[in-house]
Amino acid sequence: MLIETRQLAKEYRVGDHLVHALRGVSLGIQAGEFVTIVGPSGSGKSTFMHILGCLDRPTSGQYLMNGRDVSTLPVDELARVRNGMLGFVFQGFNLLARTSAVENVELPLLYTSTGVVEASERRRRALAALEAVGLTDRAEHHPNQLSGGQQQRVAIARALVTQPSVLLADEPTGNLDTATSHEVMQIFQQLRAERGLTIVVITHERDIAAYGSRTIDFRDGQVVSDVHHDQTLAAASPR
Amino acid sequence: MIRRWLRHPLVNLALKALVRNRLQTGLTLLGMTIGVATVLTMMAVGAGAQQSIEQQVRAAGLNQLTVRAGNWKPKADDSGEAVAHGDARETLTLPVPDLMPPVPDAAFDAMPADNPEGLSGSVRPSRFHPEDDPMEKHDHPLARQRLGDLEAGLGSAATLSFADAQAIAELPGVQYVAGGLHENARVYAGSKRWFTRMHGTDVGMPSIKRGWTISRGRFFTRREQDDAAQVIVIGQIVADKLFGEGQDAVGQTLTLWNQPFTIVGVMTSATWVVQPAPGDDQFDAVYMPFTTTHRLLNLSKLNDITITAESSGAVTELARAITTLLRQRHGIGDNQPDDFTVLTQATRALTTGGLPPSVARAVAGNVAELEKVTLEQLSITLERASRTMTWLLAAVAAVSLIVGGIGIMNITLLSVTERTREIGLRMAVGARPSDVMRQFLVEAVAISLAGGLAGIIVGIAAALIVSRTLQWATVIAPGSVLLAFGVAGAVGIFFGWYPARRAAQLDPIVALRRE
Incomplete structure (x- = not known):
């Protein structure tokens, strides 16, 4: 089991109210799965994603990654895990403005566990990641010279550049039109097929969720359904 | 450590970020430049003032002494006779002139009569008239009397030679x-x-x-x-x-x-x-x-030898050294009076400054002590005052440096606020809080050092302009340049610390959601 959560709970305070964002979520995700998470806003899916992404810690419960409890790791160790194990793709792309695509992709290589990767090696790996998303010819373009779909592909390349085992995407198609959304989802599928990446995507669009091999439905901080539909969209089987 | 930092891409990133916000960076740089330039200029003006005070002390002759041939002063009473009063410091220490022991004293009378130089200052009749033999060297007071100088004969015993002057020049502290x-x-x-x-x-x-x-x-x-x-x-x-x-x-x-x-x-x-x-x-x-x-x-x-001391505070000491040297050179015994007079500026002011002769004589007896007050104290006081002024100016200027530092704090805070999402992103891809902190500290220090460099250039230029236009003396010490640069760097670290820390403590989730 690559990812396992045990009775994950998260509470936080908004003014006088205690918000229960997660109420005991226990899940396991195998390596190579393509999980889509759906649910209305406030259902706790983003909180779940943040905990999976080591950006947040659960109030109670355990989060095991490769059998190691990462929920109690110190801040700097969490940063290491994010850098080496996880790749993030956001709804708003979050590319640095006035910075070329290849430099954006290089960014995680400044913070690796072995320190800063040497400049030439950074560039080589960033170009390789851009090639994987089909943007080699846009390497020197700045974000404002790229379409939304291209920007999201740059962001995916950035998530890939440290060769993580898990890709986490929070509404990656939220800012894209339908055609581009499907393009992006196809890239995810392709990456899963070629590299055996584990992919977790949050979405509220059913047709996007259908790209996953498994769909988890969140409501009020709990999992209400967990459906494997590998047979329907298993264009490529995981290694 | 520093070299590793400079090669570090984070430094590169910080510099790029500064270039991106050109206007803000420029204005902050300007603030820092003004701060450093003000400090440097004020220190230059202060040091210049200090130097010119020292020069004025010298120009006023406070470091000057004169050795005059003979040891004669006008007598206090109205007889018009000139009397020798020997070593004034030993015989004239009481401020009541009427109680003075009678002078000339026994020591003077005991001087060998065949010593023409020792006696030539006396108004006793000379044994020969100097003009009897015009080919003879006649270093005689009457040579001056002949030329119509009424003062002649009072203190113009010709006892000083060029060799004396050369010997004095060899003394330490003589300029x-x-x-x-x-x-x-x-x-x-x-x-x-x-x-x-x-x-x-x-x-x-x-x-x-x-x-x-x-x-x-x-x-x-x-x-x-x-x-x-x-x-x-x-x-x-x-x-x-x-x-x-x-x-x-x-x-x-x-x-x-x-x-x-x-x-x-x-x-x-x-x-x-x-x-x-x-x-x-x-x-x-x-x-x-x-x-x-x-x-x-x-x-x-x-007739006399004029000497300047290297420092005005050493005049009294030098006067003593000259007295010892000349007594030795002139072969004067322990209980014989000097055949010369060492005058410092203070003695001169006292003896020619319109004091009643009786008072002047009493004061002259204590002149060694008095000089300490007037000369050394005066020059020390002046130096101390100008040093205080230098620090005062520097302190005032430091205020502008603090203002410059607040500018740096401001732009770094602005930078942190503006780039909250970027910070969140960097954290998401693996930046540790210390990485983020370093990035913003480097930005702040880069601005302050660049401002410091510019400030040094502007400060030196300003000091030159001040000295040209206002005719004020300015001195730019290499030490103050280094100090200004160091302080600029310190200001960057000090005022960059808080914003950088704020950035490092951001919650990545909150930071990523910020618009």
């Missing part, structure tokens, strides 16, 4: 030494004539007299002094009287003691404080090499 002879003289040029003071002096005199400046021509040279050439430098008043105001006297000939002298230079006051005036003995005077005077008047001694 310049010049021997001199002084006479009154009639000078003629064409049909004009003028009665003035004539000084036989040393080529080194212009270095001692900081109040002098050569307005036309030059001072006489060492070679002319060695050759006892008949060259002369005339004071402004003499030039005006003989040749008319505004006329160039250089190259003209002047007659003195029936000898032709070539005028090589005209000398006037270097400062508006002292204006040349008839009878002032400085600018109403003519100057020739003392060797020339020696040759013309058939003399071999000096």
Whole structure:
């Protein structure tokens, strides 16, 4: 089991109210799965994603990654895990403005566990990641010279550049039109097929969720359904 | 450590970020530049003031002493007789002149009668008239009496030699030494004539007299002094009287003691404080090499030796050293009085400053103590005051440095706020809080150091402009430049710390959601 959560709970305070964002979520995700998470806003899916992404810690419960409890790791160790194990793709792309695509992709290589990767090696790996998303010819373009779909592909390349085992995407198609959304989802599928990446995507669009091999439905901080539909969209089987 | 930082891409990133916000960076840089430049300029002005105070102390002659031949003072009573009072410091310590022991004392009377130099200052009748044998060297007070100087004979025992002057020059703490002879003289040029003071002096005199400046021509040279050439430098008043105001006297000939002298230079006051005036003995005077005077008047001694000390605080000490040296050189026994008088500026002010003679004499007895107060204390006080002023100026300037630092804090905070999402992203892809902190600290320090460099350039330029336009002395010490640069870096770290820490403590989730 690559990812396992045990009775994950998260509470936080908004003014006088205690918000229960997660109420005991226990899940396991195998390596190579393509999980889509759906649910209305406030259902706790983003909180779940943040905990999976080591950006947040659960109030109670355990989060095991490769059998190691990462929920109690110190801040700097969490940063290491994010850098080496996880790749993030956001709804708003979050590319640095006035910075070329290849430099954006290089960014995680400044913070690796072995320190800063040497400049030439950074560039080589960033170009390789851009090639994987089909943007080699846009390497020197700045974000404002790229379409939304291209920007999201740059962001995916950035998530890939440290060769993580898990890709986490929070509404990656939220800012894209339908055609581009499907393009992006196809890239995810392709990456899963070629590299055996584990992919977790949050979405509220059913047709996007259908790209996953498994769909988890969140409501009020709990999992209400967990459906494997590998047979329907298993264009490529995981290694 | 520093080198690793410089090669670090985070430094590169910080610099890029600064270039991206050109306007804000520029304005902050300007604030820092002004701060550093102000500090540097103020320190330069302060140090300049300190230096010019020291120079003025020197120009005022506080570091000057004069050794005069003879040891004679006018007597307090109205008899008109001159009396010797020997070593004033030992005999005249009480402020009640009427109770003074009678002088001359036994020690003086015990002096060997066959010592012509020791006795020549006395008003006792000379055993021979100096003009009996015109070929003889006659260093005699009456030589001056003959020339019509009423003061002559009171203190002009000719006991000082050029060799004495050379020996004094060897003493530690001595800056310049010049021997001199002084006479009154009639000078003629064409049909004009003028009665003035004539000084036989040393080529080194212009270095001692900081109040002098050569307005036309030059001072006489060492070679002319060695050759006892008949060259002369005339004071402004003499030039005006003989040749008319505004006329160039250089190259003209002047007659003195029936000898032709070539005028090589005209000398006037270097400062508006002292204006040349008839009878002032400085600018109403003519100057020739003392060797020339020696040759013309058939003399071999000096009337006085003027000495400047390297530091004005050491004058009293130097006066003592000179006394010891000259007593030794002149072979004066322990209980014999000096045959010379060492005068410092304070002694001179006291003895010529219009004090009643009785009081002056009493004070003169304590002059060694008094000098300590007037000279050393004065110069020390002045130095202390100017140092205080320097620090005061620097402190005022430091305020502008703090303002510059607040500017840096402001832009770094702005940068943190503006780039909250970027910080969130960097954290998401693996940046640790310390990485984020370092990035913003580097930004702040980069601005402050760049501002520091610019400030040093502007500060030096400003100091130069101040000294050109306002005629204020400024001194830019290498130390203060280094200090300014170091302080700039420190300001960057100090004022960058808080914003950088704020950035490092951001919650990545909150940061990523920020618009």
